[in-house]
Amino acid sequence: MSTDSTRPALQLSFSDKLRLWWDALARPTQWAVGVPFIILIALLPIIKPPLLTTVGTDFGSVLAQFGMFALLAIGLNVVVGQAGLLDLGYVGFYAIGAYTVALVTSPVSPWNLTDDWLAQDWAWLFAVPVAIAFTAVSGLILGTPTLRLRGDYLAIVTLGFGEIVRLLADNLTNITRGGQGLTQVAYPVVGVSEERPNGIFSAGNTIAPLNSGTWWFWLSIVLIIVVLLIVGNLERSRVGRAWVAIREDEDAAEIMGVPTFKFKLWAFIIGASIGGLSGALYAGQVQFVVPGSFNVINSMLFLCAVVLGGQGNKLGVILGAFIIVYLPNFFLGRTELLGIPINGDDIADYKYLFFGIALVVLMIFRPQGLIPARQKLLAYGRPIYVATRKAALALSRKPAVETKGGAR
């Protein structure tokens, strides 16, 4: 290559062009584009686009499930994508969040306190911060001894953690009622009307299109936006930079003065809290919590969403979560697709097989995921990013450019 003095003009892929276009927009314009887009997504369960909508299950419920998975994916992405800590037991935090809400609010729980001092109508809302705090503490408890481990060893220990949580839920029968589960978990009782005697969030609200699934989807959109803002602020600060530095070269980060253990622990705590929040949503929506819902295979699904979408990219992992939740539900109950008769239920049953194949194929052709990470780690780097963009655009418009000399 040393004889080559020119190279083709910078080739911008579609995603790069999209990114450049988006970055070039002024802040108000970004809002003007972004907000209608989010509203459009929020209205999906009402619009029910013909090919997109699901047949076997209610579209709103599917999207509500997607919202929870998206939260989980964002939380897991903090741990796996940003800090590079492979956590295979993430479902444990999801379970702890769900069980905390259930234990605090379910009338069959041994701590049936709600009737005494906590109004049933608001019980769920009060239980959510408790669940978040509890999972944060459990993240701290798991992280403190294990985060001295690295790579595969950490993965094995976290895998064990996920199993331990499920086994405890299964076997501590006098607390969790084991396989019988905790029933009648609280949910936010709002919007009570004659048609909807238990409020809009009750599982009993099945009046389409504004059924409970749709409402839970909307609630999760709000929570996703809040969580994205928090995680985004962290990413563009010393915390996010420390995470990426730890992911890239932990020893070098430590020697550059980054307290790596502290920030790894923070990644675990923040990831766990987001997982707990999602678990609290789940418990409220389903109103019934059993250990079987928290199998370790779910951890793999969450991880699959993160890897599929693009580790380290927040929008990417949301897309990953959508694929993981939506595709099996898309096929469920479908008997024909574009005129071809299919057995959709069978296809949905084999989802683990298909996701496994999809992951292998992805690792061969696009190991960075569907939307690769382009993290911006500087909160106030806008002038520099603007200057870079100008230079990049100028470069891409030139027919050919001189190669920059090796050393300067």
Add this chain to the structure above:
Amino acid sequence: MSNPGGIGAGSEHDEEFRSTEEMVGGSIAEEYLPDGGVEEGVEIDLAAVDPGLADASHVAEVVASDRTIHASVGEPLLQMQGVTVKFGGLTALDDVTFDIRRGEILGLIGPNGAGKTTCFNTMSGIYRPTSGNVLFDGRPIGAVKRNQITRLGIARTFQNIRLFSDMTALENVVVGTDARHRTSVPGAIFRSSRHRHEEHDALDRAMALLEFVGIGSRATEKSRNLSYGDQRRLEIARALATQPKLLCLDEPAAGFNPAEKQALMDLIRKIRDDGFTVLLIEHDMRLVMGVTDRVVVLEFGRKIADGLPSEVASDPAVIAAYLGVPDDATA
């Protein structure tokens, strides 16, 4: 490990240089083009970012905003006191004693396997001395955590470049400023005023540092896409970002051609003139003799000489260590 051919640019290094040059200058850059590095090959217009960056004295001022050494040039900054490091039965450092004085450039030389890097790792807290003391600023650092040692004021670069390859050059340097940040997770989530202040400060300092080492216009390039020489410069900028009192450079000229070595010598002098104390490990005798104020020579973990470069170069023990002694002379 017992290759004595360390004087001058050894053939071993030339080979390393060629292979690294091919790797960095060639295939990597092309390999990463398809996956769409927008910043690839982009030189940004610094004047548009911060007009102050065009002024070298302003840059130097920002780089070393808190010079404290002028008052006490010549006082010992780091003292190795009878330091011994053993790995099992192997004694890597044997009762090594020397000082690094404020405001000087100290060269640490010796044949391969002499214990230079071990010495270095002991100072930066990677190894703990088996016996003896390392005092920094009069304070023992034997039991201080690695990231705390950086906060005390010792920064280093690596013999094999260890940048955060997926980050831009600018972000790499900003990670170096982490040692001086005090806000943590809550400050970042709520964007507290101190957090904002620190972030702005870090950004300005990082840009100035990149300009100081001469790669300011490449600030938003992924560090893995930088040329080999620029990566070495970036490592120095990242180490300086921790606001060290002592900057340790581990073979910064490995794989450099003569022109690059000259530029590096100028940079090291510039760093010293800006108020930093520099410890330099280097194989290349010409570079060491050209830039250092004092030289310490190690061989087989022992200090065999300590003095001005010219004295050390004519020391028979040093010559013997580097060139070997004829068989009949030892017999």
